[in-house]
Amino acid sequence: MTSKSGSRGVLYIVPTPIGNLEDITYRAVRILKSVNVIGAEDTRNSAVLLSNYDIRTPMVSYHKFNEKSRSNYLINLLKEGKDVALISDAGTPGISDPASVLINAAVKLDMNICTLPGATSFIPALVSSGFDTGSFVFIGFLPKKRSLKEELLQRICTYQETLIFFETGQRLFGFLDFIEKYLGNRYICIGREISKYYETYYRNSIGYYLENKGEINLKGEFTIICNGFIADEISEVEIKKSLQRYLDQNESISVAVNKTCSDLKVPKNRTYKIALSLKAKKM
Numbered sequence: 044m045t046s047k048s049g050s051r052g053v054l055y056i057v058p059t060p061i062g063n064l065e066d067i068t069y070r071a072v073r074i075l076k077s078v079n080v081i082g083a084e085d086t087r088n089s090a091v092l093l094s095n096y097d098i099r100t101p102m103v104s105y106h107k108f109n110e111k112s113r114s115n116y117l118i119n120l121l122k123e124g125k126d127v128a129l130i131s132d133a134g135t136p137g138i139s140d141p142a143s144v145l146i147n148a149a150v151k152l153d154m155n156i157c158t159l160p161g162a163t164s165f166i167p168a169l170v171s172s173g174f175d176t177g178s179f180v181f182i183g184f185l186p187k188k189r190s191l192k193e194e195l196l197q198r199i200c201t202y203q204e205t206l207i208f209f210e211t212g213q214r215l216f217g218f219l220d221f222i223e224k225y226l227g228n229r230y231i232c233i234g235r236e237i238s239k240y241y242e243t244y245y246r247n248s249i250g251y252y253l254e255n256k257g258e259i260n261l262k263g264e265f266t267i268i269c270n271g272f273i274a275d276e277i278s279e280v281e282i283k284k285s286l287q288r289y290l291d292q293n294e295s296i297s298v299a300v301n302k303t304c305s306d307l308k309v310p311k312n313r314t315y316k317i318a319l320s321l322k323a324k325k326m
Contacts, residue, residue, distance in 0.1 A: 052079070052121040054149050055128040056142065058135040058161025062238030064095050066162045072096050074159065079125035082117055084132045084140060105129065107141040114145040121154050134163045139183045139209060164237045164266045165207045171244055172205070172232035172268035179205040185218065196225035200310045206269040212261035216253065222269070223249045227310040230270045236263040250305060277307050279317060286318050296322060 055074050060066040075081060075098045082105035083089035089102060105113045117127050129136045129145060135158075136142035149156050169176055180202055185192045199206065206226075210218045215233075228250040235243045245252065245259055249269075252259060285306055289299035300314050307314075 050124045051154060052124050052126040053155040053157055054117075054121055054145070055126065056136050056146065056156065056158040057128050057130050058159060058163065059089070059092055059130050059133060060238065061133040061162045061164050062236065062240075062242070064092060066238055067092075067096070068159065068161055071159055071161060072098065075100060075128055075130075077126070078128040080117075080120060080127055082113065082127060082129045082145070084130070084136075088132050089130060100128070105141070105145065110141040110144040114148050117145060118148055118152065118154070121149065135161060138163065162238070164234070164264070165209075165268075167237050168232065168234035168244075168266040168268055169205065169207060171234065172246070174205045174232065174268055174270055176205070178203075178271075179207060181207045183207075184209045185221075192221065193225070196222060197312055200225050200227075200312060201272045203271040203273070205271050208267040208269065210265050210267060212263055212265060215259065215261060215265055216256055218267075219249050219253055223253065223304075224311040226269065226272075227304055228308045232268040233259065234266040234268070235260065237266060239263070248308075272310070277309050282307060282309060282314055282317050283321060286314070286321060290321070 055078060057071050057074055058067075059071075075093065075096070078100055081089070081093075081100050081102045083102045084104075084106050086102045086104050093100070093102070103113065103116070105117070120127055129142055131140045131142065137146055137158075146156065165181060169179060180199065182195070182199070185208070186195060208218070208222075226249075228248050230248050231246075231252075233245040233252070235241070235245070241260075241263065243260065282303060285303040286299050289302050290296070294302070296318050300311060300318050303309070303314050304311050
């Protein structure tokens, strides 16, 4: 890499394997051996990888609990002309981890930054899903706060691009239940333990897995690929007809909405708004 900042060092962003230790490039190994220090999300986990490739470069911890103070330390090393590599527990630093704090600080100071291509879970999951790969939106983990989740899902529910999410096994079914209310009963592909021995793909609708929870092994990490919204696939007239049919059967609005969403595979928030407009006209 050609320096653009005089004698300053280079900050290397180095992807590490997400499962199989062989999923690392020759270049990544060379860089990790040559830098002055490695910032690692968990030095104990990273020690296994470094030992496997006989990488003896000193490590310091860099995680969400010390990201600010450690960023200052690593920036000072770069100013002194030392090269620094940043790695996460698995995958590419900066994707759903605290690396962005150091990267943003380096950008503001016009430091040399070199990000290596390498392992990540969502690209294999996307390609293996069979969904459209020409245009997609990476969401990652949903916000923890319910209001922020709702705001996000309301915004993306009409995106025609393929959607990519991360979730843990412990929260998977809560996640699926939540997104079904806003995205509808879409077809999804769930990638589990990608690049590991027990790599598995589950392909069916959200509703199917909510009704057949026993089919999914909840151990491990999950990447969920969700089909994009198909514009004008179901017209408002069709949704109104379905809602009215259930309302004429004396079903409540919530039941009519749920049954319509299940029948027509339409987003719940869209259907609920139409149901409210029907109710308003009757008042």
